[in-house]
Amino acid sequence: MTAESSRKIWPLPGGVYVEANKAPSLRAPVTSPPLPHQLVIALTQPASISPILCAAEGDYVLKGQVLAHGSSDAGINIHASTSGTIIRITPHAVPNTSGEHELCVILQPDREERWTRMAPVENFTECSSELLYARIKDAGIRGLGGAAFPTHAKLVGATNIHTLVLNISECEPFISCDEALVHKYLNEVITGTQILLHASGATRCLIGIEDSKPAAIRALRAALSDPRIELVVVPALYPSGAERQLIYSLTGVEITADTLPVEKGFLCHNPGTALAVMRAVIHGEPMISRVTTVTGAALAAPANYEVLFGTPINELLQLCGVDNENLSRLIIGGSLMGTQITSAEVPVLASTNCILATTHEELPAPLPEQPCIRCGFCVPACPVLLQPQVLYWDSRQLALTDATSHHLADCIECGACAYVCPSHIPLVQYFRAAKAEIRIEAEQVHIADSSRQRFEFHQARVHAEKVQQELRRAERAALMKPAPEQPLEVNSAQATIAAALARVKAKKLEQALSASNNTKTDEGETKR
Amino acid sequence: MSNGTLTSSPHDHQRVKISHLMQQVLLACVPGLTALVFFFGWGTLINLVWLVPSALALESAAVWLRKRAVRIHLQDYSAVVTAVLLALALPPTLPWWLSLLGITIAIVIAKHLFGGLGNNPFNPAMTGYAVLLLLFPDYMTRWLEPAGSGQTLPGLMDSLNFFLGREPDAGFDAFTGATMLDSFREQHGANLFTEFWNTSPLSGQWSARGWEWVNAGFLMGGIFLLYKRIISWHIPVSLLAALTLFALVFHDSGSSQSLGSPLLHLFAGGTMLGAFFIATDPVTAATSRRGQLVYGAFIGAIIFAMRSWSSYPDGVAFAVLCGNAAVPLIDAFTRPRTFGRAP
Numbered sequence: 001m002t003a004e005s006s007r008k009i010w011p012l013p014g015g016v017y018v019e020a021n022k023a024p025s026l027r028a029p030v031t032s033p034p035l036p037h038q039l040v041i042a043l044t045q046p047a048s049i050s051p052i053l054c055a056a057e058g059d060y061v062l063k064g065q066v067l068a069h070g071s072s073d074a075g076i077n078i079h080a081s082t083s084g085t086i087i088r089i090t091p092h093a094v095p096n097t098s099g100e101h102e103l104c105v106i107l108q109p110d111r112e113e114r115w116t117r118m119a120p121v122e123n124f125t126e127c128s129s130e131l132l133y134a135r136i137k138d139a140g141i142r143g144l145g146g147a148a149f150p151t152h153a154k155l156v157g158a159t160n161i162h163t164l165v166l167n168i169s170e171c172e173p174f175i176s177c178d179e180a181l182v183h184k185y186l187n188e189v190i191t192g193t194q195i196l197l198h199a200s201g202a203t204r205c206l207i208g209i210e211d212s213k214p215a216a217i218r219a220l221r222a223a224l225s226d227p228r229i230e231l232v233v234v235p236a237l238y239p240s241g242a243e244r245q246l247i248y249s250l251t252g253v254e255i256t257a258d259t260l261p262v263e264k265g266f267l268c269h270n271p272g273t274a275l276a277v278m279r280a281v282i283h284g285e286p287m288i289s290r291v292t293t294v295t296g297a298a299l300a301a302p303a304n305y306e307v308l309f310g311t312p313i314n315e316l317l318q319l320c321g322v323d324n325e326n327l328s329r330l331i332i333g334g335s336l337m338g339t340q341i342t343s344a345e346v347p348v349l350a351s352t353n354c355i356l357a358t359t360h361e362e363l364p365a366p367l368p369e370q371p372c373i374r375c376g377f378c379v380p381a382c383p384v385l386l387q388p389q390v391l392y393w394d395s396r397q398l399a400l401t402d403a404t405s406h407h408l409a410d411c412i413e414c415g416a417c418a419y420v421c422p423s424h425i426p427l428v429q430y431f432r433a434a435k436a437e438i439r440i441e442a443e444q445v446h447i448a449d450s451s452r453q454r455f456e457f458h459q460a461r462v463h464a465e466k467v468q469q470e471l472r473r474a475e476r477a478a479l480m481k482p483a484p485e486q487p488l489e490v491n492s493a494q495a496t497i498a499a500a501l502a503r504v505k506a507k508k509l510e511q512a513l514s515a516s517n518n519t520k521t522d523e524g525e526t527k528r
Numbered sequence: 529m530s531n532g533t534l535t536s537s538p539h540d541h542q543r544v545k546i547s548h549l550m551q552q553v554l555l556a557c558v559p560g561l562t563a564l565v566f567f568f569g570w571g572t573l574i575n576l577v578w579l580v581p582s583a584l585a586l587e588s589a590a591v592w593l594r595k596r597a598v599r600i601h602l603q604d605y606s607a608v609v610t611a612v613l614l615a616l617a618l619p620p621t622l623p624w625w626l627s628l629l630g631i632t633i634a635i636v637i638a639k640h641l642f643g644g645l646g647n648n649p650f651n652p653a654m655t656g657y658a659v660l661l662l663l664f665p666d667y668m669t670r671w672l673e674p675a676g677s678g679q680t681l682p683g684l685m686d687s688l689n690f691f692l693g694r695e696p697d698a699g700f701d702a703f704t705g706a707t708m709l710d711s712f713r714e715q716h717g718a719n720l721f722t723e724f725w726n727t728s729p730l731s732g733q734w735s736a737r738g739w740e741w742v743n744a745g746f747l748m749g750g751i752f753l754l755y756k757r758i759i760s761w762h763i764p765v766s767l768l769a770a771l772t773l774f775a776l777v778f779h780d781s782g783s784s785q786s787l788g789s790p791l792l793h794l795f796a797g798g799t800m801l802g803a804f805f806i807a808t809d810p811v812t813a814a815t816s817r818r819g820q821l822v823y824g825a826f827i828g829a830i831i832f833a834m835r836s837w838s839s840y841p842d843g844v845a846f847a848v849l850c851g852n853a854a855v856p857l858i859d860a861f862t863r864p865r866t867f868g869r870a871p
Contacts, residue, residue, distance in 0.1 A: 254868035335540040371646035384867035415538030
């Protein structure tokens with residue numbers, strides 16, 4: 001009945017076995033926490049796009065009403081997570097890596113939950129891709145795997161999608177939100193997957209799930225009847241759930257860091273995204289919540305919650321019975337790729353897949369860094385076949401050319417190398433620093449290059465004008481001059497030669513100019 | 529939250545320490561050491577007891593002079609491993625000052641002058657050994673005849689006399705003798721291999737007397753390290769394979785021109801110690817798996833060449849140092865393919 005595959009699995013080229021710690025948060029099914037006193041809804045947009053407000057302080061907004069949209073097409077619509085009054089619109093701390101404040105709408109809920117929905121789509125199979133894309137964009141859907149990339153931006157322009165990958169390979173040892181979500185919203189996720197299949201034009205969907213989730217596998221197996229959807233069980237190994245790594249495990253296609261999976265015809269989505277797509281299309285509801293794992297040894301009752309965006313993290317921690325005495329670190333995301341935050345006075349974002357409140361016993365502080373003895377334990381751990389011990393030397397000495405030629409840019413920062421390092425070297429930190437250095441250097445080179453080009457272009461133009469002027473003067477002079485007898489021929493011959501030379505010169509200049517224009521466009525293309 | 533220090537991902541670690549790896553290496557030395565003491569007397573143990581504290585003292589001094597945290601560096605056990613490997617390689621008859629010179633060269637010159645653990649291009653223990661061999665060839669070739677070959681083994685008092693630099697009452701010659709590899713080299717060309725083998729008091733059951741068990745002991749330790757995944761198979765296997773291959777080719781069916789049987793080469797001298805404990809030193813070995821195969825085979829070939837055609841009876845130390853010198857070149861030519869990219 002089900003399309004359970006006897007498909008070949010391509011084993012991850014590296015990876016580490018990390019014992020899962022998901023049981024505490026999976027004990028109870030997903031529930032919704034009580035409505036918080038205040039919601040802090042971040043208006044975060046993708047890089048280089050700014051939010052444009054559609055509501056003002058003091059406005060009463062309905063649940064699902066648009067609060068802001070992006071300044072360009074790749075922007076994200078942000079909706080009110082519940083009905084209520086906007087108290088303030090102000091920059092506020094959010095759980096991001098930079099620590100920079102983001103513009104947020106502070107909403108006072110009225111506890112009425114008054115909705116405004118978009119018109120439901122009766123039969124999505126009769127809708128065009130464009131219409132479904134537009135709905136996904138209107139609903140403000142972004143990827144819930146952790147990067148919060150706008151879903152419509154992933155879909156638009158991807159013309160030759162052949163495979164949709166549904167990523168339930170949640171390999172971070174503490175995160176269980178996708179598994180919990182699949183248990184609660186199994187049929188909704190499958191419908192969302194079918195909508196994504198239809199919208200993207202993909203002919204098949206591969207569901208990648210780790211063999212450590214037998215209950216979810218059983219449930220999926222029982223519920224799947226669409227012959228286009230194939231369930232593929234992959235070995236539980238960190239980081240099997242990384243996008244390119246999962247695509248490799250399922251199909252054997254290797255995609256480098258500088259190539260987008262859509263360029264190779266793969267569209268990869270998280271089950272949470274599929275659920276949001278289903279809600280947007282079938283119910284007309286925008287994306288205003290997500291399932292988040294709240295876990296860690298500092299909590300009395302870890303759980304998975306369906307949380308409204310903007311819910312303050314400290315309220316969730318209180319709900320789970322946080323023991324502030326023993327709380328050592330607060331991490332957004334998992335224990336291996338998460339970001340530590342210093343304050344719990346921050347809201348849940350679309351990217352907040354896990355809140356990990358841990359203790360010294362559970363995740364002890366890192367041991368002091370010792371010298372690299374090139375033991376090479378990191379080599380079989382690396383899922384992109386890099387040599388972390390070599391990159392470490394390059395990064396430490398800021399030998400950026402060497403680092404680049406050793407493919408530092410392909411590092412996915414999964415931290416498997418640092419996890420196994422017996423010298424406790426924070427390798428990922430070194431790699432991030434070197435990558436930042438490389439970026440800065442490239443920017444400087446780019447600035448220098450474009451100034452030089454501008455200067456050369458300017459010089460060439462000035463020179464060309466001068467030549468033209470001289471040419472005109474020579475021509476005028478030749479016309480004005482009364483014709484002498486003998487030397488005339490010589491002179492006119494000289495003038496002709498001069499004119500010819502000037503023409504050649506002008507032509508050369510023209511060529512040079514157009515050539516420099518060409519290099520400019522070339523560069524524009526490669527920069528893309 | 530108790531402290532304000534931010535940590536970068538990953539926030540969790542497999543809590544393996546270098547010290548743990550080094551302890552396993554030390555543990556793996558025990559069978560080989562036992563065989564050495566059984567067949568060659570107390571000398572090796574005395575070397576070891578003398579060199580370990582010396583190495584720790586030298587390491588502390590060097591780390592202190594370099595203004596680093598002494599405690600953290602001593603905890604990595606690397607100095608202890610260097611001392612133990614050197615003690616296992618040195619003849620059991622050395623006076624204290626000579627082995628002290630060896631460990632000083634190893635720790636101070638070969639390791640710390642190059643920047644300390646992880647930065648040394650040459651294996652410290654083998655550098656110490658090779659320098660001693662060049663400076664004091666008499667002392668360094670003064671091996672004992674193994675138990676069971678007819679000569680008496682020095683007792684504890686005699687061994688201590690060796691250590692203190694005093695000639696034993698019975699004289700040096702009462703105990704010392706050529707090793708199997710040495711005596712085989714001396715008679716080369718005079719006898720058929722089988723003839724030599726049948727008459728020499730140094731032949732054992734399948735290789736050199738005594739040495740065959742010492743090598744078997746280090747082989748056991750090596751298999752333990754492989755099982756514990758402290759080392760990978762690439763270097764020892766390719767080293768032993770290259771040595772076997774050369775020995776097979778030049779064994780010449782045991783003629784008078786024979787350069788020794790594969791079993792003789794595998795289980796005599798420092799073969800197994802070199803293959804599993806010395807050549808696998810990660811700091812000074814090739815990094816990629818393919819590079820390690822090349823590196824091991826290169827060392828195996830040089831061991832055979834040194835034994836057969838140089839004026840030294842054994843060549844493990846020099847072979848390893850040659851291999852160390854070739855590492856940058858090997859690494860440059862054996863870079864592995866990155867995910868999704870052409871090789």
